[in-house]
Amino acid sequence: MTQTSPYILEARGINKHFREPVDFHVLKDISFGIEKGEFVSIMGKSGCGKSTLLYILSTMDTDYEGELWLSDQLVSGQSNKALSVIRNQHIGFVFQFHYLLPEFSVIENVMLPARKLGIKSPRQIKLDAEEKLDLLDIGYLADQKASRISGGEKQRVAIARALINEPTIIMGDEPTGNLDSKNSENVFDILKQLSIEKHMSMLVVTHDLDFANKTDRIIEMADGRINGVPHPLHS
Amino acid sequence: MNWSVILGISKTHLLSRKKQSSIAALGVTFGIGTFITLASFMTGLNGLLDGLILNRTPHIHLYNEIAPSEQQPIDLAAEFAEGFNLIRSVKPKQSQVRLHNALPILGQLRDNPEVRGAIPQVQAQVFYLAGSIKLNGLVFGGDIMEEVRLFNMSDYIVEGDAQSLARNSNGIILGAGVADKMSLKVGDRIQISSVNGGLFPLKIVGLYQSGLADIDNVQSYVNLSTAQRILGEGKNYISDINVKLFDMELAPGMAKELARQFDLTAVDIKTANAQFEAGTDIRNLITYAVSVTLLIVAGFGIYNILNMMIYEKMNDIAILKATGFSGTDVKMIFISQAILIGTIGGALGLFIGYLLSKGIEQIPFETDALPTIKTMPVNHDPNFYIIGIVFALLATFFAGYLPASKAKKIDPVDIIRGQ
């Protein structure tokens, strides 16, 4: 099922309920789109449903109503196996907390998604991973064990890992939450550069207004709805 | 599926918990090693016991049983056919124990392609005389070289050898018990007196020890012609024929056929040794039951360790799934860990089992009952090694399957949210 749309990622009427412990309508009629190369931030009070939305957009959560489109392809309803391929190839995810495999070295962590994808040669993957680490100023950590580096360093390794397959879109759930302002700025610059040079789209949940103000567009969320700036293409 | 990545991940997982992984592998090693040792030793022992009885027992034994005939003359008379005929105190006819047409029977048996060999025998009741001692005895006359070929006779000749009997028509291979009681040794002479009173001086060319005292205290071996002379009978007097087949399983059918065809008694090895076979079966059963139990215990060890591992690795599983590994990939990561543990532990188990059974083979084991055995019997059957490794792989696969399926179902969102 395909359909041409100006968006790389589009949510159409997404609703989600949590049924435990009581029925809770957490996301209500969420519809919006992100264009290629666009840098979008999501802001909203704690508990308004930002992370929940991001899990749906990243295809990890499939328990929702509505449609999710990625690169003119309907994602909703696809098998888990197909979804894992989509995540591997098209979506880079950076979590609120650094999520690395602690027993693997930094560079192995970065290489894993590319090795799973299995398109490039192992040599090429290694070179790419080194390049991504250098981009984040942590090339010197390549052979360290992931469990032996600082929190801020882990966060940057996670970003490098999200970049390795050059995905269509990078999603971040407070990716700079654990960083000081200098590092936070640095991460913003890197993401901005990627969106301009490689036309990757960015969708970042943040509580940092300075950070959000520098992005192309801010989506405001409250009580499970997005309000505020409607997208120009929509009206 | 991208195996090099999956195996790489499971290798790192295993190596980063060396202690747990080695304990799991050692469980398998222990199970398989014990299985190999136990199976090799137990079947070695079985083989020995089989040899003790079965190797020496003819597959079919032909002879004439002295028994009252089943049909009395009155049964044949037409005028009494309707009546209820009762004859009391029926006695067997005074008939000879000789086989009537032994030579044609032998000829026919030897032409049969299923038959490995058929040996004519003459049994003679005698007295052994040396000095003033007089002992009851039983002399077997037969073809000693055929006995060696078919019934491993040479294993039981503890002194002297079979050839010297074959060469010496006045030789005798004396039961070891008889020799002991009469203080005789190889090279000495012994007088044999037949039931009819004839005296035959024979030269002792060897000593025979079967391991069964009842036999060794009574039996001796001579050439067929010697036994015929002792009985005062001619060249065609034969009391027994012992048949060995290529396939023991055919014995019961063939025995029936021979009994019918030649009107004689034919006992097959299966009937003669039924309880013996049951004993062998039970020993095999015990061997397998113990080994399977050990392997199942090892399997539970692996199950436990993998289960624990999966709880520890929840975060890893969530990350792998979030970055594009499918549920099946994750499942394979854990199953391959189980199989790696099984392969390494199993291979080590085969090796340990081999060493242990080699060790057992060195333990001295000497008994009068088994003159040719000097050490513990061990059966190095390659099949045990194949069964062992296959079982190790199967057991670890199943032990890993359940935890791995659980890992496949883990929802990454639950884990990430829980952080």
Ligand SMILES: Nc1ncnc2c1ncn2[C@@H]1O[C@H](COP(=O)(O)OP(=O)(O)OP(=O)(O)O)[C@@H](O)[C@H]1O
């Ligand atoms: N598994 C769940 N079952 C029931 N309710 C849940 C579950 N997960 C989240 N919620 C509720 O859904 C709402 C949205 O949660 P979510 O994590 O999306 O908030 P958020 O906007 O990301 O908040 P924060 O800014 O603090 O990260 C919250 O009120 C939360 O209590």
Ligand SMILES: [Mg+2]
């Ligand atoms: Mg959140």
